[in-house]
Amino acid sequence: MEEAAAGPLDGLGQLQAKLSGGLGAPIGQTLNFDLVEVERGRAVFEGQPDRTVYNPLGAVHGGYAAALLDSACGIATQSTLGPGRSHTTLELKVSYLRPLSEDSGLVRAVGRVTSVGRRVAFAEATLHDEAGRLCATASSTLLVFDLEPRTGSARG
DSSP states (O other): OEETTTEEHHHHHHHHHHHHHHHOOOOHHTEEEEEEETTTTEEEEEEEEOOOGBTSSBBBBHHHHHHHHHHHHHHHHHHTTTTTEEEEEEEEEEOOOOOOOOOGGEEEEEEEEEESSSSSSEEEEEEOTTTTOOOEEEEEEEEEEEEEOOOOOOOO
16 A cells, blocks of 8 residues: 555545556456546546457457446545555446447446445446447445555565
């Protein structure tokens, strides 16, 4: 966890530092998508689907859209959390409205937090293609928890 001179950063501060430093998650490298915007309670990912994410039927695998939507919901949630707090997805419901292909162009997933409690958060996200057509939506339930303090010793 990154720390500022005044102490540990909250979730939004951590995400803004990663975004300004160009640090992305390995899943984004694998699936060719990136976090492009983050503010408290909102996160935006963009990606360019290509043939590497096609299913055997010749369209983008539904997991590609689900990964973008899950990321948008999760990072939107993380942006609302205080220092020493994190989250994990408990449930993700995805509705597929339009198939994606390499012709979809740049796709954009926008995640928004609807509610954050001490232990559970709720978020939703939409996925649009480059033409602005709605391709998928998601709703997510997320577990919110305290991170265990890091120690200087290695774990075996």
